[in-house]
Amino acid sequence: MRRIDQIEPFRVMQLLERAKELEAEGQKIIHMEIGEPDFPTPPSVIEAAKAALDSGDNYYTPSTGNPKLQKALSQWYLGEYGVAVAPERILITPGTSGAFSLIYATLLEAGESVLLSDPGYPCQRNFIRLAGGEPLNIPVSPETRYHLSAGLIEHHWKAGTRAAVVINPSNPTGTLIDDGELKKVADSCRRLGGYLISDEIYHGLTYGAKARCALEFSDDAIIVNGFSKRWAMTGWRIGWVIVPDSLIDACRRVMQNIFIAAPTLSQYAAIRALAASDEIEVMRRAYDERRSYLLSELPKLGFDIVVEPQGAFYIYANVSRLTDDSRSFCWQMLEKAGVAITPGEDFGSYRSDQHVRFSYATGLEDIREGVDRIRRYLSLATK
Amino acid sequence: MRRIDQIEPFRVMQLLERAKELEAEGQKIIHMEIGEPDFPTPPSVIEAAKAALDSGDNYYTPSTGNPKLQKALSQWYLGEYGVAVAPERILITPGTSGAFSLIYATLLEAGESVLLSDPGYPCQRNFIRLAGGEPLNIPVSPETRYHLSAGLIEHHWKAGTRAAVVINPSNPTGTLIDDGELKKVADSCRRLGGYLISDEIYHGLTYGAKARCALEFSDDAIIVNGFSKRWAMTGWRIGWVIVPDSLIDACRRVMQNIFIAAPTLSQYAAIRALAASDEIEVMRRAYDERRSYLLSELPKLGFDIVVEPQGAFYIYANVSRLTDDSRSFCWQMLEKAGVAITPGEDFGSYRSDQHVRFSYATGLEDIREGVDRIRRYLSLATK
Ligand SMILES: Cc1ncc(COP(=O)(O)O)c(C=O)c1O
Ligand SMILES: Cc1ncc(COP(=O)(O)O)c(C=O)c1O
Numbered sequence: 001m002r003r004i005d006q007i008e009p010f011r012v013m014q015l016l017e018r019a020k021e022l023e024a025e026g027q028k029i030i031h032m033e034i035g036e037p038d039f040p041t042p043p044s045v046i047e048a049a050k051a052a053l054d055s056g057d058n059y060y061t062p063s064t065g066n067p068k069l070q071k072a073l074s075q076w077y078l079g080e081y082g083v084a085v086a087p088e089r090i091l092i093t094p095g096t097s098g099a100f101s102l103i104y105a106t107l108l109e110a111g112e113s114v115l116l117s118d119p120g121y122p123c124q125r126n127f128i129r130l131a132g133g134e135p136l137n138i139p140v141s142p143e144t145r146y147h148l149s150a151g152l153i154e155h156h157w158k159a160g161t162r163a164a165v166v167i168n169p170s171n172p173t174g175t176l177i178d179d180g181e182l183k184k185v186a187d188s189c190r191r192l193g194g195y196l197i198s199d200e201i202y203h204g205l206t207y208g209a210k211a212r213c214a215l216e217f218s219d220d221a222i223i224v225n226g227f228s229k230r231w232a233m234t235g236w237r238i239g240w241v242i243v244p245d246s247l248i249d250a251c252r253r254v255m256q257n258i259f260i261a262a263p264t265l266s267q268y269a270a271i272r273a274l275a276a277s278d279e280i281e282v283m284r285r286a287y288d289e290r291r292s293y294l295l296s297e298l299p300k301l302g303f304d305i306v307v308e309p310q311g312a313f314y315i316y317a318n319v320s321r322l323t324d325d326s327r328s329f330c331w332q333m334l335e336k337a338g339v340a341i342t343p344g345e346d347f348g349s350y351r352s353d354q355h356v357r358f359s360y361a362t363g364l365e366d367i368r369e370g371v372d373r374i375r376r377y378l379s380l381a382t383k
Numbered sequence: 384m385r386r387i388d389q390i391e392p393f394r395v396m397q398l399l400e401r402a403k404e405l406e407a408e409g410q411k412i413i414h415m416e417i418g419e420p421d422f423p424t425p426p427s428v429i430e431a432a433k434a435a436l437d438s439g440d441n442y443y444t445p446s447t448g449n450p451k452l453q454k455a456l457s458q459w460y461l462g463e464y465g466v467a468v469a470p471e472r473i474l475i476t477p478g479t480s481g482a483f484s485l486i487y488a489t490l491l492e493a494g495e496s497v498l499l500s501d502p503g504y505p506c507q508r509n510f511i512r513l514a515g516g517e518p519l520n521i522p523v524s525p526e527t528r529y530h531l532s533a534g535l536i537e538h539h540w541k542a543g544t545r546a547a548v549v550i551n552p553s554n555p556t557g558t559l560i561d562d563g564e565l566k567k568v569a570d571s572c573r574r575l576g577g578y579l580i581s582d583e584i585y586h587g588l589t590y591g592a593k594a595r596c597a598l599e600f601s602d603d604a605i606i607v608n609g610f611s612k613r614w615a616m617t618g619w620r621i622g623w624v625i626v627p628d629s630l631i632d633a634c635r636r637v638m639q640n641i642f643i644a645a646p647t648l649s650q651y652a653a654i655r656a657l658a659a660s661d662e663i664e665v666m667r668r669a670y671d672e673r674r675s676y677l678l679s680e681l682p683k684l685g686f687d688i689v690v691e692p693q694g695a696f697y698i699y700a701n702v703s704r705l706t707d708d709s710r711s712f713c714w715q716m717l718e719k720a721g722v723a724i725t726p727g728e729d730f731g732s733y734r735s736d737q738h739v740r741f742s743y744a745t746g747l748e749d750i751r752e753g754v755d756r757i758r759r760y761l762s763l764a765t766k
Contacts, residue, residue: 002492003491003492003493003515004488004489004490004633004636004637007633007636007637007640008636009635009636009639010639013639036442036443040439040440040441041441046436046437046441049436049648050433050436053429053432053433054429056423057423057618058423058424058429058615058616058617058618058619059419059617059618060419060617060618061618094477094481094620094642094646095642095643097641097642097643098477100641101484101641105387105513106387107387108386109385109386110386110493110515122640123639123640123641123643126637126640126641127640127641130488130514130637130640130641131513132386132493132515232441233441234441234442234443234643234647235440235441235442235443235444235644235646235647235648236441236646236647236648237477237620237642237643237644237645237646237647250387250390252392253387253390253391253392254387254390254509254513256392256393256396256506257390257505257506257509257510257513258480258483258484258506258509258510258513259477259478259480259620260478260480260506260617260620261618261620262620263477263618263619263620263646263649264617264618264619264620265432265618265619265648265649266646266648
């Protein structure tokens with residue numbers, strides 16, 4: 001099979017298309033399938049972008065990023081996690097997505113492998129395949145809070161494995177890895193001679209808990225993060241990756257060639273975003289309220305939430321009590337109840353037909369209506 | 384050798400760093416090494432970006448782009464070249480750079496090859512290597528106006544070759560491919576069962592000639608273009624690629640995974656840019672004036688311009704009369720005359736030590752001073 005044929009589409013896109021058709025026919029659809037903040041970018045960031053537009057600087061930045069943003073992030077790491085990171089280790093990328101292209105291009109040789117959790121962020125395995133590598137999808141369960149553990153890593157690591165990826169909080173499960181386990185995971189990766197890649201894009205979107213940066217436990221962890229989620233800046237395509245000194249040179253060469261640079265205006269906007277803590281706290285509180293509501297309502301409807309999700313804006317629910325085919329279940333829910341949620345198959349294959357993902361990046365009123373609709377649909381369906 | 388070790392840095396970057404050091408010491412350096420418009424983005428585009436900021440839409444666009452931009456480009460192709468291109472064949476990418484990542488991820492299997500011209504745009508060979516492919520660098524000379532010809536393509540195509548790239552007008556030579564030859568090149572690629580990839584990023588920056596779109600000759604050519612050069616929008620990171628129907632699906636899957644989408648704001652700005660023809664014409668005229676000046680002065684100084692460059696903002700000069708080592712020549716020129724130009728080695732290896740590239744994306748006054756400085760330096764050096 002050619003590599004390109006191994007790249008799966010997001011299955012939820014078909015569902016989304018159908019949702020749009022229904023909307024075009026005049027139906028109201030409740031969107032709980034989308035992994036994107038419903039909030040617009042904070043006003044202070046918009047103003048900073050306008051000021052940057054007026055400055056006339058729309059040129060390429062250095063490939064590794066605007067040094068002012070690198071420096072601002074370095075200071076931010078000190079305040080946020082108490083870790084000192086030299087600015088030149090912080091490479092600015094076109095989205096966190098760009099960071100992944102960069103890292104795998106830099107680390108992987110054809111046939112080398114990377115450990116991923118199943119379920120996990122679906123693009124990961126495709127980034128790895130496109131870099132000529134092999135994704136090793138390791139089933140994870142409530143036992144490890146749906147995360148890779150040191151034990152799993154030690155067990156599945158093989159010759160040619162170069163890294164393990166932890167997404168913390170996780171997409172799709174919203175769960176945090178246990179702090180002690182994160183340290184052990186970092187130790188294992190180092191001992192095995194590879195890298196821990198910590199995807200921290202949902203940091204800051206946590207409720208009653210704080211996610212730890214992998215750099216608190218290991219100097220040579222690779223940290224991937226970005227402005228899309230916490231700062232509600234998806235369309236700006238701006239992220240970063242922190243690499244050990246030994247990788248800076250190779251990364252710079254790759255960046256010069258494949259990106260030239262990240263978007264200039266977004267880099268200015270990002271500098272301002274780092275100071276927008278009040279504005280982002282408002283969003284976090286809103287997510288938290290929606291989350292509490294769903295955590296209390298969904299189980300009553302038959303959705304089992306086995307590990308409490310303390311982060312991101314996702315709830316990964318076991319639907320075994322309701323169906324043994326989560327895909328058809330989601331399609332039915334869309335067609336019959338007008339509620340869009342994502343079937344487990346988009347995040348892996350391990351017990352995926354027993355799971356669905358709810359996103360609460362949707363207003364509370366819509367979420368309430370969604371729950372009502374699901375309740376009505378299920379009570380009819382089971383009568 | 385690991386793949387990453389085959390990715391060369393831009394050598395001119397070291398020269399640029401040294402230039403910055405000299406500037407920090409108070410020296411004025413004349414920059415004729417940089418391949419980036421010196422003009423800021425046109426005011427009408429800046430205004431459109433501000434309006435888009437006010438609209439509150441900073442969300443991800445569909446992976447293949449904002450449909451309005453796809454449509455605007457489709458109409459633009461009709462006006463500009465008289466070719467009809469369905470909007471859904473026009474995929475919006477983060478820079479032309481993104482278009483190359485996309486295309487090679489989609490087309491190449493490990494070990495498959497792509498024909499490139501030597502000299503040529505240096506990132507090309509690295510994009511191909513990072514996709515696991517093999518760049519076949521074909522020496523080109525004044526005979527073919529420094530372009531791949533149908534003859535060269537037929538001669539060098541081998542089992543597993545998937546495409547040939549034409550950069551028209553060329554970076555670094557500024558030369559246009561002969562129209563008839565472009566048609567033959569397209570025919571050859573089709574006959575050989577592969578793709579012609581036409582990099583048209585310097586279209587519109589032509590002087591006394593017009594570059595033809597490869598789609599005028601072949602429906603299944605892959606066209607790569609972007610807003611960086613003609614529209615002076617480098618920092619916006621926005622480009623596009625036109626693919627045959629048969630590739631749309633595969634490209635969409637790759638885009639969903641590796642980009643999610645191109646920058647939203649830049650897409651709005653790009654829609655406006657397509658209507659900014661007066662503003663871009665002012666820039667084109669300025670380039671043309673600088674070009675005429677250099678074309679008349681450089682030969683007097685010993686720089687041989689064998690094929691008249693009719694496009695981009697580059698002049699590729701043979702320096703055999705002045706040196707047999709263009710790299711040291713460029714370094715000397717920087718240190719002794721304070722003029723930065725790019726040595727041939729950044730664009731390939733074929734007769735690279737006999738060539739340098741001048742960029743005239745620098746104000747005419749500076750260019751005049753640069754020429755004066757070079758004159759003085761060379762007359763001293765040869766005394
Ligand atoms: C876990 C995770 N990582 C990375 C990304 C990529 O985001 P971006 O490229 O917008 O930074 C996403 C987006 O959904 C995500 O869920
Ligand atoms: C020939 C050629 N193609 C493509 C590019 C990439 O430009 P961008 O990614 O800014 O669209 C460049 C930039 O210098 C170029 O010279």
